[in-house]
Amino acid sequence: MGSLPPLDAPLPLGPEAFLDESRPVIDFLNGYYRDIESYPVRPDAEPGWLRTLLPDVPPEHGDPVEAILEDVQQHIIPGLTHWQSPNFFAYFPANGSAAGLMGDMLTSGLNVVPFSWASSPAATELESVVVDWMCKLLGLPDRFLFSCGGRGVLHGSTCEGVVSTLAAARDRALRSLGHEGIVRLVVYASDQSHATFQKGTSIIGIPPANFRIIPTSASSGYGLTADSVYDAVEADIASGLVPLYLCATIGTTGVGAVDPVRGLGEVARRYCMWLHVDVAFAGSALICPEFRDCINGAELADSVSMNPHKWFLTNMDCCCLWVANPQVLTSALSTNPEYLNNIGKGGTEVIDYKDWQIALSRPFRAMKLWVVLHRYGAAGMRAHIRRHVEMAKWFERMVRADERFEVVTPRSFSLVTFRLRPQNELEDEISVDALNRKLLVAINTSGRAFMTHFVVDNKFVIRMAMGGAMTQMRHVRDAWKLVKEKAKEVGAFPREYAQVREMN
Structure with a gap:
């Protein structure tokens, strides 16, 4: 039998333990958000890759917080899709905020x-x-x-x-x-x-x-x-x-x-x-x-x-x-x-x-929603929503103004669906879809943005969903430049398009 622990062993949730172990985590997350644009939005990871990096069994004796955070930085961060990246335009956003994190901390800390x-x-x-x-x-x-x-x-x-x-x-x-x-x-x-x-x-x-x-x-x-x-x-x-x-x-x-x-x-x-x-x-x-x-x-x-x-x-x-x-x-x-x-x-x-x-x-989910409302107020939340809608309007205008692309369905809230047009009247939908699939793969493998797709009326379309808490207008402009750059790389534009004016 193993020896019994001393009765005066440090408590897992004592005040000292909480301060000593939460401060490094706050510092870590602060660095993560500071550097988030340096990470590829979506990782180039293979199934089972993490298992090869971690031990087969948990540690017998606990590791210090610093060692745990080092493992997170070395092994976990490189395999994440960074949903809070300002260049995340996929699915719909699952955006957080400082107030949302504060509410989550209170929820987890109180742990009722x-x-x-x-x-x-x-x-x-x-x-x-x-x-x-x-x-x-x-x-x-x-x-x-x-x-x-x-x-x-x-x-x-x-x-x-x-x-x-x-x-x-x-x-x-x-x-x-x-x-x-x-x-x-x-x-x-x-x-x-x-x-x-x-x-x-x-x-x-x-x-x-x-x-x-x-x-x-x-x-x-x-x-x-x-x-x-x-x-x-x-x-x-x-x-x-x-x-x-x-x-x-x-x-x-x-x-x-x-x-x-x-x-x-x-x-x-x-x-x-x-x-x-x-x-x-x-x-x-x-x-x-x-x-x-x-x-x-x-x-x-x-x-x-x-x-x-x-x-x-x-x-x-x-x-x-x-x-x-x-x-x-x-x-x-x-x-x-x-x-x-x-x-x-x-x-x-x-x-x-x-x-x-x-x-x-x-x-205790009500805590974090209450904190968000308490911190930003109704006016602040309206400004947050309208900012993303304006970004989507700008992106839609750019797509419509470039004859090589088309908006497939009118912008809805902060979502724009678009695709490359057929390059000539003889090009069938299968070929157009294949080209747009290549374009989406090229965008996402670049690591500079992440978008997802949908199929409507048997057309493969790319979805550009604005909504990230850290997304600014410069990120949307960069995404549009990336779309045009990758379209050229996948061979989307024939010679007759060479003189098409590039849009800002």
């Missing part, structure tokens, strides 16, 4: 687990305040406010919110259909909707065959139309199926399409479907009055979700979910073992957020 009101009253109370703040900032209908019967919760991701609301809609329907009715339930989304909804539908037990992907087209801006949903629902009803759940999206992942919430809401009401509005990325823009029209009709929705960790300066992970009828949600997700019941103050009248989510345990 607020699954019930009694387990940490202030955490539950702050969460209810913060989601109401966000509801008002986004201009959502009052029916989602605590004072008007609705309520909100902070999840880790949209995926969690989708599964939770799908479960609530399912249980509401099965109360009248009986358990066997699950094979008759149908979920509707567009071909632009996030794949999360397909995954969530399978998780809650609805057959994949009952998930309807409704096509969209350029004529509607790739938004889901009420008529197309109506036709799909009517066909399903004629086959003995039951419409359950409809997803509307504001700012789809691929091209930033905006679904007409009011029209879809009217269809959902007609057929007693649950309407969920997904504003994961673009919801941040709703704090600006000029974007509020996008959410018109949200009073017809049963739930709305948005991700502050995407474009709202709030470090991962944080998703706001609002529901108009919280009792339907909690009845699908609640568990009440005796050991979790509130005794004494509060009793059954308080919120237990364990009943609003899939897991029992949960972090």
Whole structure:
């Protein structure tokens, strides 16, 4: 048997240990952000590469903080995709901020687990305040406010919110259909909707065959139309199926399409479907009055979700979910073992957020969102959003002004989709796609920027998504120069384009 540790050994969370070990980490991160532009945005790493650098077993005796940070610098940093790089234009941003980091530090440092009101009253109370703040900032209908019967919760991701609301809609329907009715339930989304909804539908037990992907087209801006949903629902009803759940999206992942919430809401009401509005990325823009029209009709929705960790300066992970009828949600997700019941103050009248989510345990997410709002204020956040929108407008103008390229879908919020045009009338789409794939690979392997792609109307398009907390106009200009430079390298421009004026 090993020897017992001395009873007076240093505590893992003593005040001295905290100061001695947190200061080097702060210094390390400060250096990382200072030097972040020196790293390739995306690494040139091979699968399994890190395993060859690290030991097969953990150390028997602990290493000092300095040694750990040296390993991070030598082994981890070179293999990261640097999401906080000002040259990161891929996916949608997962941007952080000094305030977001401060909130995360407080969350991790306090390290409470607020699954019930009694387990940490202030955490539950702050969460209810913060989601109401966000509801008002986004201009959502009052029916989602605590004072008007609705309520909100902070999840880790949209995926969690989708599964939770799908479960609530399912249980509401099965109360009248009986358990066997699950094979008759149908979920509707567009071909632009996030794949999360397909995954969530399978998780809650609805057959994949009952998930309807409704096509969209350029004529509607790739938004889901009420008529197309109506036709799909009517066909399903004629086959003995039951419409359950409809997803509307504001700012789809691929091209930033905006679904007409009011029209879809009217269809959902007609057929007693649950309407969920997904504003994961673009919801941040709703704090600006000029974007509020996008959410018109949200009073017809049963739930709305948005991700502050995407474009709202709030470090991962944080998703706001609002529901108009919280009792339907909690009845699908609640568990009440005796050991979790509130005794004494509060009793059954308080919120237990364990009943609003899939897991029992949960972090104190409200702290970091509250700190971000506290630190920057509504005006500061609006300026943050508008800055990226202006960058996207500039990039779109540059693409449109260069006849070698085309904007595939009109700019949406801070997202621009573009590609190289066909070089002549005889060039087929397969060749054009191959050229644009080569262009994207060349951009990303340069290490000077990172972009991702989408396929719309069978066209391979490159996505330029602005939103990084450290991104400035000079980075967007450099990205445009890089695009043109790499287009030449991959042989995109024949001789007849040689005299095309280079755009600044």
